[in-house]
Amino acid sequence: MTPEAIHIVSAGTAVPGAPVDNAALARRFGMSDQWEEWIQVFIGTDTRHLSVDLDSGERRNSLADLGELAARRALDSAGAAPADIDLVVMGTATPDQLLPTTASVIADRLGIDGVPVFQLQSGCTGAFQALTVAHQLLTTGAYRRALVIGGELNEKYFDLGQDFGALRPEQLINYVLFGDGAGAVVLGTDPAQAQATIRLTAARLTGLGRAAGQILEWFGPADRFSDRTPAAEDYKAIEASVPTMSREIRDQLLAELGWAPEDVDYLLPPQLSGRMTRRVVEAIDLLGAKEISCVAQTGNTGNATPFFQLERALELMSPGDKALAISVESSKWIRAGFAIERV
Known part of the structure; x- marks a missing residue:
């Protein structure tokens, strides 16, 4: 039976560690107080969460870690078990590996099996594309519940060995603009469960x-x-x-x-x-x-x-x-x- 509408049942998000403020970035990169002010004025970002420890360079989380946590929070909020999910779609520009897909790794960790799992390689619109794919597949009536995930591990593009004083502003901006995180929603066809x-x-x-x-x-x-x-x-x-x-x-x-x-x-x-x-x-x-x-x-x-x-x-x-x-x-x-x- 074709559903009349598709509903958002729940949402969940995850970030790695404590927020990193601009003063901490300035100290780590050996930059002046004026650089901290530059971030405020020209970027407008106060904090971000990073999967890398700025002092040691150790990576503390993978994208699969963050995606799994966000997905579990969405499932818990929906009162849904992994076996209730009929479809998984993920959007990301920074998967942990080319293969296996991060979407498949997350599904495996959650205990989801025997269902279609798609990973869309895309930038900022990847989450929207993932929602579109899940929405369209749910409208066919072939599936009842979908788990849609999106996330990034931008820190993999950080080179902490850089001479930051020698970088141009257009190069420095990548070190202050981005953060790491993941999010997920459970979509369903039952209006009684809809938020x-x-x-x-x-x-x-x-x-x-x-x-x-x-x-x-x-x-x-x-x-x-x-x-x-x-x-x-x-x-x-x-x-x-x-x-x-x-x-x-x-x-x-x-x-x-x-x-x-x-x-x-x-x-x-x-x-x-x-x-x-x-x-x-x-x-x-x-x-x-x-x-x-x-x-x-x-x-x-x-x-x-x-x-x-x-x-x-x-x-x-x-x-x-x-x-x-x-x-x-x-x-x-x-x-x-x-x-x-x-x-």
Whole structure:
């Protein structure tokens, strides 16, 4: 039987360790007090959580560790056992390994077996794509409950042996912009278990003919000593494009939903940084909606971010409230969003 709607049953999130503030980063990297001020003014991030110990360089958590913890919290909140899950979909740009997939490792740790498990390789819109895939598969009626996971381990791109005083600002920014984390939701077809109903999910490639705004490299035995930069971003292109694309996503979602701007009670905006979030929120122009942001506390956690926002939204929303979530991926310019309504 085809369900009438797909519902969010629960959400869970996980971060590694205690928050790391800007003063701690400045001390570790041997930078001046002015550098700490630069982070505040130009980035707008106060703290982030890292899977690496900055003093020893020891990695304390894998993405599978964080994803498993977030998923267990979502399952516990839903009152669901691993055997209740019919489908697992994960979005990440930084899996622990190419194979086995991190999604499969998490499923195995949870005791989930005999069900489809998908891992989507994508940047900031990967969580939205994972939600879209799970949503569409649930609407077929072939599955009853899905576990959707998103997360990043950005610290793997940190080189703690760098001479930070010699780095240019566009290189330094990666060390202060990002954080590590994971999130998960349980989706279901039973309205009696719903916290919120998904009204729409969307994810579209819009980068035809455009240069990539972000690149993450994979290195194997043949090219591990390549002089290519492991991570590179075109921040000027990102700053110029993300606000406009966010407004375009807003317009697309509202048109497809038949909602007016004043119908939206909560906005979950893109979370590149605190400074960029302010610009994006102004561009989206949903003045009556309450902004739900987490980037100042968590840093940019990529595919974990929407789950941190969603977890907060579910706590705040009252029956009848509507929320829009928006994301832009600069790697090849993907725009995405979803809309939910509190039941």
